[in-house]
Amino acid sequence: MIVLTIDQRGSTYADDRVPEVLAELADLTRGRDGVVVRFERTVGDEVQGILAPGRAGAQLAVDLTLHLLRDQGWSVGIGVGQVEGPLPAVSREARGFAFYRARDAVERAKTRGRGTSVAVEGPPPGAGDLVTAESVTAESVTAEPVTAEPGETSSEPSRPDLAAEVEALLRLLAAIRARRTPQGWEVADTLASLADKPGRQRIVAQSLHVSEQAVSQRVRAALWQEEEAVRPVVVRLLAELSGSVGPEPAEPAVRSTTKKRAKS
Template sequence: MIVLTVDQRGSTYAEDRVPVVLEQLAKWTSGRAGIVLPFERTIGDEVQGVLSGHSPGAQLAVDLTLDLLRDRGWSVGIGVGPVETPLPAVSRDARGPAFYRARDAVNRAKTRVSGKSVAVEGPTAASGERRAHEVESLLQLLGAVRARRTPHGWEAVDVLSGLADKPGRQKAAAQLLGVSEQAVSQRVRAAMWSEECAVLPVIVRRLEELSGPT
């Protein structure tokens, strides 16, 4: 299983954003495979959800992590491993190594700068530690790339992401944005979107391998 524990950054001096992020998480996960227990508030300004360790859950975990890092207001801990079964109705009542690892991970993530505040904990065997480190490093790398993305870059990426991947997509994006196709191409190159798209499947695969049978 994959457990995501998400903690609000700087919450001591900020308003409670948990209700807002829960709405966002419900929207982001709507209709997606991989959810085992939905996200809910656990304690204080923290939320938690449980995902399958198979490919849909791993994909969802990566997508949610990157969305939360983009917000820059959250620290994300990813814990991978077994859980005690049967699972309760809500994640705050659940137990098992994946939950303990997610707790350790989010505590480490809190020490990192916004945009890269993610950590991953998996099985303690050498191979598990290596894979967890790889997933964590790649997520931090994409977080750093995204943190440098300009508003114009995000605008182009967001529009292109919502269009079917087929010939003419960039032209369609240019029409929607009211700019030239060349301008879209320049924005996408500067945003390093192609590089991000190439790395994402690698992260998902490594996270799924880290999860093992669930």
């Protein structure tokens, strides 16, 4: 599962914006796949929601995160991992690894500057490669361990830290967007509202009553094409981190566990 924990920045000296952001999140998620438990206030000025593993949840997580960072009034923590079942109606009653990681992530995000206050936490690299009883054979138990000779390096490739990669790319995108001018946002928002087909910039120029050359200049200055190229990469990596990049199940697969719950 993917858990988003969102905390208002500077809330001690500002009005409570939670009702406002909840309305925005409800509007942005309406009719879209990927929401498991809708966003609700958890405590104080904090908001939390649960998204599905895989592409739909990852896409939604990236879209919501970048939307919130554009506002520069929120810190976003993304936690990936197991959630204890059965799932409750509200996220504040749920528990599991993903929630602990989202808590760690949002605390780290608070230390970042406005517009780039996002952090991602997930299972450590290689955590999915756990040895099960069924995978242990007599041959594997009795086999001599393979060690590298002095001066040699192991040919086993190291596992990528997907959480760190997702976080780095999200922060890069957020930094690009934080430096975008109002004119750049005007063009970017108009382009985003149109279908991806030839002639979009001409339509934007007509809509904004400027020349196509002016639109092209704004697109380049806003790094809009670069952002559009990177966003699918972030989604793919987050989908992989959450455990599935293929077709999603009809219902989120939440493992019930009898293990002792971890302390927060």
